[in-house]
Amino acid sequence: MRLSRVHGVIRRRLLVNFRIDPDVAQAQLPKRFRPKLHGGYAVGGICLIRLEEIRPRFLPRVLGLSSENAAHRFAVTWTDDAGEHEGVYIPRRDSGSLMNHLAGGRLFSGEHHRAQFSVTDAEDAIDIRMRSADGAVSLHVAAAVAPELANGSIFESLRHASDFFEPGSLGYSAMSNGTLEATRLRTHEWAVRPLRVDAVESSYFADAARFPPGSATFDCALLMRNIAHEWESVR
DSSP: OOOSEEEEEEEEEEEEEEEEOHHHHHTTSOTTOEEOEETTEEEEEEEEEEEEEEEOTTSOGGGOEEEEEEEEEEEEEEEETTEEEEEEEEEEEEESOHHHHHHBTTTBSSOOEEEEEEEEEOSSEEEEEEEETTSSOEEEEEEEEOSSOOTTOSSSSHHHHHHHHTTOOEEEEEOTTSOEEEEEEEESOOOOEEEEEEEEEETTTTOTTTSOTTSEEEEEEEEEEEEEEEEEEEO
16 A cells, blocks of 8 residues: 655755756756756755654654655756656655655655664754665765855855745655656745755765766755645655
8 A cells, every 4th residue: 555645744854955067967867857957057965854743644643753864866857748847856765764764665655775864953053964774875964054045056045045946846766676756745834044054975976976076066055944744646
């Protein structure tokens, strides 16, 4: 049985964003997708998200599950018979939850690799480390709430950054069998805050086999908190 929809709260969500050479980004995407560009750059990154009270609607919140998760992603567009669309392509998901690992791709959409997370969250300052159990990816982000976006970002303002990411609610996750599974994130509100990033390390975006030196550069980071939401499987 596949759950078509689950509900919960996004307690914390960091969007850690990299600006990427468009041709390099295209090489990381399935052929159906094109990079969504801003300021002449493709945009990829890591979504670091703490989920709480995750459950089917018919269950009480007290029975919901909590987890730390990471999704490596690219902002993309594509065209089909219905017209032009945009969303995100997710080549890899990692989770600190054994349940997410076992149920992902079975009970709900998207396979999740097992990972260990170390998180310090002091509301205005956040430090997250993650290492996957298979050793394929690791990351470290240390950030604090800031009054404005980082200098040098391709986004002219927080509003421009928010407007770029908000439409990307439909995510296509790469599966081990070569297919894609689609999930739509529906948030009951959308509000982001800028972060000052004091440290950012990503083995994925530092991999020279994927991203030649200089082709993927940290750009900015955004924070969301306490957002009621639902995940909907899309056929």
